[in-house]
Amino acid sequence: MDKFGYTISKGRQINYESNDRWVADYIYEREPSFRLCIECGGCSATCTTGNLTKFSLRELQILIKRGENDQVRLNIKKCMLCGKCTLVCPRGVNTRNIVILAQQAFQKSNDYAI
Amino acid sequence: MSGDVIVIGGGTAGMETSGQLANAGCMVTLVEKEEQTGGHINNWYHLFPDRRNGSEVIDYLNNKINSDNITLLKGITIDHIEKHKNRFIVKTNQGKELNADAIIIATGFDLFRSERKEEYGYGIYDNVITSVDLEMKFRSGSLKMNNGESPKRIGIVHCVGSRDEKTGNLYCSKLCCVTAVKQAIEIKEYLPDSRVFCFYMDMRMGGALYEELYMESQEKYGVNFIRGKVSEVGESINHSLIIKVEDTLVGRPLKMELDMLVLMAGMEMSEGGRKIAEMSSLKTGENRFFQGRDNHFGSNLSNIDGVFYAGTCTAPMNITETISHARSAVSEVLDYLKVFRK
Numbered sequence: 001m002d003k004f005g006y007t008i009s010k011g012r013q014i015n016y017e018s019n020d021r022w023v024a025d026y027i028y029e030r031e032p033s034f035r036l037c038i039e040c041g042g043c044s045a046t047c048t049t050g051n052l053t054k055f056s057l058r059e060l061q062i063l064i065k066r067g068e069n070d071q072v073r074l075n076i077k078k079c080m081l082c083g084k085c086t087l088v089c090p091r092g093v094n095t096r097n098i099v100i101l102a103q104q105a106f107q108k109s110n111d112y113a114i
Numbered sequence: 115m116s117g118d119v120i121v122i123g124g125g126t127a128g129m130e131t132s133g134q135l136a137n138a139g140c141m142v143t144l145v146e147k148e149e150q151t152g153g154h155i156n157n158w159y160h161l162f163p164d165r166r167n168g169s170e171v172i173d174y175l176n177n178k179i180n181s182d183n184i185t186l187l188k189g190i191t192i193d194h195i196e197k198h199k200n201r202f203i204v205k206t207n208q209g210k211e212l213n214a215d216a217i218i219i220a221t222g223f224d225l226f227r228s229e230r231k232e233e234y235g236y237g238i239y240d241n242v243i244t245s246v247d248l249e250m251k252f253r254s255g256s257l258k259m260n261n262g263e264s265p266k267r268i269g270i271v272h273c274v275g276s277r278d279e280k281t282g283n284l285y286c287s288k289l290c291c292v293t294a295v296k297q298a299i300e301i302k303e304y305l306p307d308s309r310v311f312c313f314y315m316d317m318r319m320g321g322a323l324y325e326e327l328y329m330e331s332q333e334k335y336g337v338n339f340i341r342g343k344v345s346e347v348g349e350s351i352n353h354s355l356i357i358k359v360e361d362t363l364v365g366r367p368l369k370m371e372l373d374m375l376v377l378m379a380g381m382e383m384s385e386g387g388r389k390i391a392e393m394s395s396l397k398t399g400e401n402r403f404f405q406g407r408d409n410h411f412g413s414n415l416s417n418i419d420g421v422f423y424a425g426t427c428t429a430p431m432n433i434t435e436t437i438s439h440a441r442s443a444v445s446e447v448l449d450y451l452k453v454f455r456k
Contacts, residue, residue: 038277040315040343041360044367050360051367059365088233088345090278090315 019067026105027064027098034098036091037061043085043095049078057085057095064102076102117451118214120145120204122192122390125153126175126433127425128220130440131447133178135218138448142184143212147191147386151179153222157246159253161433162289162296163323171433191386195394200454202420215454216420216447219396219404220440221387223426226275226283226379234271234377235347239355241265241374242347244274245293248301248376257304261353265308265373268301269357270294271344272314276380285401287380288430291317292324294378295331302335311338311370313359321432340368347375381430396421404428414443420454422446 027034037058044056055078063072076099085095117140121128124146132144150156152175158168179186187206194205195217204212228236228244235242240260243251251257259265272294276287291314298310317339319325331337342359350356354371361368383402391398397417399405404427406413413429414422424443425436 038315039362041341041362042343042345044360044362045342045345045358047367051358056360056365056367058360058362088280088343090273090280090343092279 014066014068016066020069021065021067023069023072023102023105024064024067027101030101031094031097033091033093034061036093038091040090042088042090043093046084046088048082048084049080053078055079057099060102061095061098069106072102073106076106116140117216117447117454118143119216119218119447120202120212120214121218121220121424123153123220123222123386123425123427124148124151124179124186124188125220125222125425126155126171126436127222127427127440127443128153128218129175129179130437131218131220131424131444132184133175133181134441134444135447136179136181136183138444140183140447140451142181143187143214144179144184145187145190145192145206145212147189149189151175151186151188154225155433157249159249160296160300162292163321163327165296165300192390193393195390197418197420200420216422216450218422218424218443218447219387219390219416219427220424220443221384221390221427223381223430224384226281226287226382228274228377228379230281231274231278231377233346234274234344234375235349235355236377239347239349239375240353241355242377243374244377244379245290245297246379248297252300252304257301259373263373264305266305267309267311267370267372268374268376269344269355269370269372270298270310270312270376270378272312272378273343274377274379275382277315283380283382283401285430286318288318288320289432290378290380291319292321292327294376295319295324295328295337297376298337299327299331299335302337309338310335311340311372313340313342313344313357315341315343322434342368381426384427387427394418394421401429414439414446420450422450 041058044050044058049055079099083096121132121144132142135142152172155168191207202214275281342362344359348356397405407415422443424440
């Protein structure tokens, strides 16, 4: 039998006020083309990882910008850094570098936590 | 009003300006590089948003330039332009010299050459065609694939050579979204049992009756819209096309097999316009189109007194806008001639 009882479910909304967008700021500073995404999904369509696992570079970028960092932290590691996404981007976003910088940002924050 | 004006380009803008100037009493020399006037409309079957026949516009324009004040030179290009004391001397490729008090540049646009977007397979796969190829098929009355069969699933790719830094064109060509919707409707009229999918980044329906046409395409024709930029096109073993795109609103990559793919080619500064910019000191903007003197009240004025712009040599425009722009160019020319004649 299923567990029975009350739980407190976490709200679904993006809490823009309480979310900390520090990873986004970290990337904006080092890779200004991060601002240019128009969410066309070209990167995700061509992505080998994204066709096999739940990985969408387009989605990860917007999550970073909204400060939904927990979802990004786990998924960003799946990228194999092949750079195909960078080749198709119509806005010239250096998507590959964004992944590298995001990984770097998370690594640094872990260091700080220790 | 009198004055000699040379109009370079015999498309919509050039024909409209020539007719208006002739009506105002100017002597006009209209120079067209092709053997026929009318420009791109010659390649178009039906026009958006009301799907009138393109030939009606051609008839209107032909009627417009039917004037004793207009000398039409066909199959001629311009080799040299110079200005001497408020008179222009223009040399043609056939060595002829033309003189005028003012020049209107109406060199229009070229369609983006879709083979440059190699990953979409134009010129590689038989059933990848452009919006113009589709118009030709409509005009011939037969919408068939290369093997003679009717396509059952047709994809339409927006923004081919527009809004794409990889092709060097950052601007929106403005007309392709509504062209896609118009063509989707027409495909459904030809082949009611087919399924049509538009792949778009943003639906830019900012024109009179565009949004209504978009809604009609959904409501009456069941056209499907998928938000995502197609990243690549391949071919399966049975020669159907396979496209890869992210369905961004679902958030998952999508693979689809299609019988035919139509590329909405964007608009670029024409080759003829580019040559004129090179031989003169006329300024072009960052999108390579001619740069007007002021974005708000000087889009017909060039950086040289006496040289004016009309139509899509300055930016992507639809026919309605081109005709308005042509008429405003005429008003600028007449003002100029008035001052200059005093």
